[in-house]
Amino acid sequence: MSAPVRVRFAPSPTGQPHIGNVRTALFNWLFARGRQGKFIVRIEDTDQTRLVPDAVEGILDGLRWLDIDWDEGPEVGGPYGPYFQSERLDLYQEAARGLMEGGHAYNCYCSPERLQEMRKQQMKEQKTPGYDRCCLNIPAQKLREYKDEGRVPVVRFKMPDPEEITVQDIIRGEVSWRSELLDDFVILKSDGFPTYHLANVLDDHDMEISHVLRAEEWLPSTPRHLMLYRALGLEPPLFGHLPMILGPDRSKLSKRHGATSILEYKEMGYLPKALTNFMALLGWSLDDRTEIMDRRTLVENFSLDRVVKSGAIFNREKLDWMNGVYFRNMSPEELTERILAYWEEFPASQILRPLDRGYLMRIAPLIQERLKTLRDASGLTSFFFQSELVYEPQELVQKGMDLKTTSAALEQALSTIDSSVTFDAETLEERLRALGSELDLSGRQFFGLLRVATTGSKVSPPLFQTMEVLGRDRCSHRISKAIEALAAS
RNA sequence: GCCCCCAUCGUCUAGUCUGGUUAGGACGCCAGCCUUUCAAGCUGGAGAUCAGGGGUUCGAAGCCCCUUGGGGGCACCA
Numbered sequence: 001m002s003a004p005v006r007v008r009f010a011p012s013p014t015g016q017p018h019i020g021n022v023r024t025a026l027f028n029w030l031f032a033r034g035r036q037g038k039f040i041v042r043i044e045d046t047d048q049t050r051l052v053p054d055a056v057e058g059i060l061d062g063l064r065w066l067d068i069d070w071d072e073g074p075e076v077g078g079p080y081g082p083y084f085q086s087e088r089l090d091l092y093q094e095a096a097r098g099l100m101e102g103g104h105a106y107n108c109y110c111s112p113e114r115l116q117e118m119r120k121q122q123m124k125e126q127k128t129p130g131y132d133r134c135c136l137n138i139p140a141q142k143l144r145e146y147k148d149e150g151r152v153p154v155v156r157f158k159m160p161d162p163e164e165i166t167v168q169d170i171i172r173g174e175v176s177w178r179s180e181l182l183d184d185f186v187i188l189k190s191d192g193f194p195t196y197h198l199a200n201v202l203d204d205h206d207m208e209i210s211h212v213l214r215a216e217e218w219l220p221s222t223p224r225h226l227m228l229y230r231a232l233g234l235e236p237p238l239f240g241h242l243p244m245i246l247g248p249d250r251s252k253l254s255k256r257h258g259a260t261s262i263l264e265y266k267e268m269g270y271l272p273k274a275l276t277n278f279m280a281l282l283g284w285s286l287d288d289r290t291e292i293m294d295r296r297t298l299v300e301n302f303s304l305d306r307v308v309k310s311g312a313i314f315n316r317e318k319l320d321w322m323n324g325v326y327f328r329n330m331s332p333e334e335l336t337e338r339i340l341a342y343w344e345e346f347p348a349s350q351i352l353r354p355l356d357r358g359y360l361m362r363i364a365p366l367i368q369e370r371l372k373t374l375r376d377a378s379g380l381t382s383f384f385f386q387s388e389l390v391y392e393p394q395e396l397v398q399k400g401m402d403l404k405t406t407s408a409a410l411e412q413a414l415s416t417i418d419s420s421v422t423f424d425a426e427t428l429e430e431r432l433r434a435l436g437s438e439l440d441l442s443g444r445q446f447f448g449l450l451r452v453a454t455t456g457s458k459v460s461p462p463l464f465q466t467m468e469v470l471g472r473d474r475c476s477h478r479i480s481k482a483i484e485a486l487a488a489s
Numbered sequence: 490g491c492c493c494c495c496a497u498c499g500u501c502u503a504g505u506c507u508g509g510u511u512a513g514g515a516c517g518c519c520a521g522c523c524u525u526u527c528a529a530g531c532u533g534g535a536g537a538u539c540a541g542g543g544g545u546u547c548g549a550a551g552c553c554c555c556u557u558g559g560g561g562g563c564a565c566c567a
Binding site for chain 1: 490491492493494495496500501502503504513514515516517524525526527528529530559560561562563564565566567
């Protein structure tokens with residue numbers, strides 16, 4: 001009988017979350033959902049100097065967009081709150097006091113300048129930088145001086161005597177460190193706020209977190225956390241260090257790798273389902289072939305023993321492909337709604353407003369298998385919304401044709417279109433094909449010409465369906481204009 | 490500099506625990522088919538001496554050792 005699964009995503013509101021952060025959240029979420037566990041969001045806002053306004057909102061919006069819901073945390077609350085560390089300061093201060101009383105921590109009055117100088121010196125001597133325990137035993141006299149000067153101390157954790165510290169990492173197996181290589185790190189800052197180490201350890205315990213699943217960059221701080229748990233007399237949770245998401249140069253993902261905020265992926269036109277499917281595959285796999293998976297499949301099959309150890313480069317081209325797969329698997333209705341919602345949020349200048357759902361409903365199927373991102377939709381459909389096209393005469397004239405034959409073909413097509421009783425793709429194809437062979441033009445020539453005349457471009461959705469959606473009047477008008485453009489050239 | 494982690498096609502990965510088919514799949518790339526364009530789809534192809542070197546073994550991508558390479562960490566940041 002094991003304890004219930006309780007995992008958390010603990011972002012720091014110092015900016016917008018990127019793919020790496022969110023992938024960590026996703027793995028935690030998948031793990032919780034697959035094991036009837038709880039997924040908790042905790043905001044680690046202990047650095048007052050780096051707080052970014054609206055960062056919390058951005059983080060939560062990102063999670064919401066991807067349908068990663070949390071059982072406890074901001075907005076929803078929960079029995080282990082508050083879920084903002086800035087609202088739990090007394091807990092940390094009390095714990096720090098307890099550690100000091102138990103001889104596991106001490107006050108340090110060293111100035112930032114001295115510490116910096118010390119590190120500089122250590123680096124120069126090619127030694128591992130670390131606190132020199134200058135304040136471990138401060139003489140009473142000195143202590144009085146510090147207090148008279150009004151100096152405010154930090155609290156440092158006192159590393160115990162040399163020993164081997166070992167963690168059984170769920171993903172990496174056994175990892176050990178020598179404690180003497182770790183220094184007396186700060187647990188409580190002079191502003192009364194805890195550092196990450198203290199707050200994280202205390203909260204994970206208080207919130208009864210069962211598994212700490214975090215990025216590999218935290219692996220080196222795990223021995224410190226283990227030491228803290230022991231000094232505090234607390235049972236540590238299980239740890240699993242997830243592989244990192246790397247930039248194209250294989251280094252840690254950062255601002256300089258370009259578009260990193262998760263909400264930018266929304267703006268770039270990716271579908272949340274496609275993006276989560278893709279992220280799930282960054283460091284995890286179901287088997288040797290399954291790639292397209294819905295939420296349920298992901299939740300039911302996700303397991304930590306299939307998470308790889310090595311970092312993964314984020315590959316946009318494959319995401320584009322996968323996004324396209326999701327478009328193709330959609331119903332035309334859903335596709336229409338998606339495009340509509342996207343244009344609503346990110347208006348495109350080429351698209352006529354107000355948006356007409358019925359019209360778009362007829363257009364959407366024509367671009368469905370051509371779409372990679374929602375952002376592409378406006379470029380692919382703009383000619384449906386423009387009232388007048390601009391023609392390049394040389395684009396109208398097809399290979400093996402000239403101005404005269406082009407004009408003549410357009411005249412003929414115009415009368416065919418105008419005289420056609422019905423105006424649907426099937427009829428149009430039948431009649432225009434007949435006309436094409438009558439004019440002794442290849443499909444490439446004749447339909448290419450009509451395509452440019454009706455859509456203004458050499459590339460478009462299938463011609464006859466496109467014409468049907470455009471309607472007789474518009475097609476007729478556009479072809480006349482094309483004839484005029486030819487005449488004027 | 491010190492500590493830790495990692496290492497299979499360009500990229501994401503399967504296979505490693507429990508040595509034994511031409512090392513499998515996907516993206517991308519190339520070619521062909523389909524075709525009114527672009528896509529999509531279908532078929533085929535190129536692409537990994539499993540980082541390198543030593544062992545162990547009848548047999549090593551897999552087990553052991555060494556080396557190299559890459560990454561992460563060493564703050565009153567998380």
